[in-house]
Amino acid sequence: MRSFLTLADLDVEDRTVLVRSDLNVPIENGRVTDDFRLRATSPTIALLRDAGAAVVVCSHLGRPGGRVDEELRMAPVASALSGIGGFPVASAVDTVGPDARDLVAQAEAGDVVLLENTRFHPGETTNEAGLAAALAELADLFVLDAFGSAHRAHASTAGVTDHLRSAAGPLLVRELEAFRTLMDDPPRPFTVLLGGAKVSDKLPLIRALLPAVDAMLVGGGMCFSLLAADGYEVGDSLVEPDYFDTLAEILRGELGDRLVLPVDIVAAGRFAPDATATTLDAASMGEDSMGLDIGPRTTERFAEVIAGSAAVFWNGPMGVFEWESFRSGTAAVAQAVAASNAFTVAGGGDSVAALRMLGRESDLDHLSTGGGAGLELLQGRVLPGVKALERWSR
C-alpha cells in the first residue's frame, strides 16, 4: 500500500495540472549540455497531455538565490524539453506573474507551459505560503515528479500540496521503488560504492549504511581522509582533518572491515589536468603526492567485489574524472557496475555522467535523477516532498 496518490488516482481530463519536475540541468552558452533529467521526466508530461490535461511545468534551475539571473532562465530548457518530448512548450518569462497567468489561461488540453525558474523567488526555498498559493492558483491538480528536489520542503515541492489535490508522478514512483528495494531487503551480497570530493558529505551515510551492507568500497577525494585516519601518509591529497578521529573510530569499530579502501593511487604533484600521473601503492605516498584517482589494482579489486554482488549502489566519482589522466578509476568502476548481473542503482550527477559517457546508462537497473535525495532515503529519512503528498492519500 502506497501512502500517497499516483497519477492513476487523478482525473486529469480537461483539468490544468501543475507538475513539479526536476529540470535542473547544466546550461552552457544558452544550450542544455546534459539532458538526462529532461528525458526522465518528459514521459510524465506526455502522459498528462495524452490524458487530456493542460500541463503547467515548474522547476528550479541552478542557484539564483531568490533573484532573477539572466543566465538561469528556463527558455533553453523549454526548447530542449520540446525537442525531447516532441510537443510544443510555451515558456513564461515569470513564475507566477502576469505572463505565466496569461499563458496558463490560454492553455488547452494537451498544451504545455513551462514557468520561469522557481528560485527567482526568495519564497521558494523558504516554502513561503504566498508563493505556494500563487503557484497553486495556476492549476487544479498537482503532480510531484521531481525526485531530485523531493528532499527539500520548498514552495513548489511541498507548499503547493496545501492547496491542490496532489499525487506522485511516475518518475518519482520509480525512484522511490528502486531505493526501497535497496533498503528493505536487498539481494545479498549488497555492495555500496562511494566516491566524490568530501567525506563530510557522506559521513552520515557511511554510519547509516555500514550495518546494512556487506561491503562499502570507497574512492574519490573522500578516501584520503579515511586513509589518513588509518595512519597512511596522504601528502597533499584532499583531506578533512576534523573528521579523522570519527573515521578512525569507524574503521576500528565492529563494522570497520566492511570498508574497502584503495591499495594503490594515481597521484600527481599538483592539481592540474596536465599534471604527470604516477601510480603508487597507497602505503608509498610521499609528502608532496596528491591522490587524484584510484589505481589499477584497486580498480580490479573493486570490480571483483562488484562482480560478486547481488545488489550495488554507486554514488560519486573515484577520481577527478573531468581530467583524462585521472578518469580511469571512474570509467573502470562504471564498466564493472554496468556489466554486473546484480540489481544496480547509480545516483549523483557525476556517476550518471560517467555511465552516459561510456554509453552504458541503459545497463543499470536504475539510474537516479537525484543525488542528495537518494542518499537521504538510504539514511532512512523520509523526503519532505513525499511526506507532503501523504495528506491526500486519506
Ligand code: AMP
Ligand atoms: P561530489 O560533488 O562530492 O560528488 O564530488 C565530485 C567531485 O569530486 C568531482 O568534481 C571530482 O573531480 C572530485 N574528486 C574526485 N576525486 C578527487 C580527488 N582525489 N581529489 C580531488 N577531487 C576529487
